[in-house]
Amino acid sequence: AQKVTQAQTEISVVEKEDVTLDCVYETRDTTYYLFWYKQPPSGELVFLIRRNSFDEQNEISGRYSWNFQKSTSSFNFTITASQVVDSAVYFCALSGNGSGTYKYIFGTGTRLKVLA
Amino acid sequence: DSGVTQTPKHLITATGQRVTLRCSPRSGDLSVYWYQQSLDQGLQFLIHYYNGEERAKGNILERFSAQQFPDLHSELNLSSLELGDSALYFCASSHTMGQMDYGYTFGSGTRLTVV
Numbered sequence: 001a002q003k004v005t006q007a008q009t010e011i012s013v014v015e016k017e018d019v020t021l022d023c024v025y026e027t028r029d030t031t032y033y034l035f036w037y038k039q040p041p042s043g044e045l046v047f048l049i050r051r052n053s054f055d056e057q058n059e060i061s062g063r064y065s066w067n068f069q070k071s072t073s074s075f076n077f078t079i080t081a082s083q084v085v086d087s088a089v090y091f092c093a094l095s096g097n098g099s100g101t102y103k104y105i106f107g108t109g110t111r112l113k114v115l116a
Numbered sequence: 117d118s119g120v121t122q123t124p125k126h127l128i129t130a131t132g133q134r135v136t137l138r139c140s141p142r143s144g145d146l147s148v149y150w151y152q153q154s155l156d157q158g159l160q161f162l163i164h165y166y167n168g169e170e171r172a173k174g175n176i177l178e179r180f181s182a183q184q185f186p187d188l189h190s191e192l193n194l195s196s197l198e199l200g201d202s203a204l205y206f207c208a209s210s211h212t213m214g215q216m217d218y219g220y221t222f223g224s225g226t227r228l229t230v231v
Contacts, residue, residue, distance in 0.1 A: 033219065037222075
């Protein structure tokens, strides 16, 4: 069975602090994809990153960085120098073709509050 | 604008009623996925259609049904509504059945409130 665990329900930081959001996944698929989405208070799901199971390179995009480690089944997300606009719920998701469809399995989300 | 259009954006209805949520996928996308986001269940996969055919079902109640039409738009029908059906319903589209592109494009969602 596929599963995504985001153990951190809510995190509060002060602006300019760095923060890491944890994501641990379980899958038996050999090919799978991992995603991070941001859900601001307005409700839409904003795509942040996609990573496939064959690409373990870390990625940096501006203040965002992602650390994918297959050995620990983790795909963690770090925001450097956090800003108030980063306040949102962040979802990690897993997608594989083990069941014949590329449905997403979402984690329960981490609510990030960045205080001014 | 993501290119995936969901209507209506908000819907308030009474228990026992039936509603239809509509999704127009991004131009050229053949796959449509429906997800439900509720406070107690989180974001859950409901159903997947590819080029008019149902491909997979998730945690979709029997009171719910969906279809994808020849023009590729999709509708999610919710009947005998209960208070617990109040949720944000997302539609997502992708070009293929698989993940050969950059994943899904999500619509902005329909917020359903059952009173």
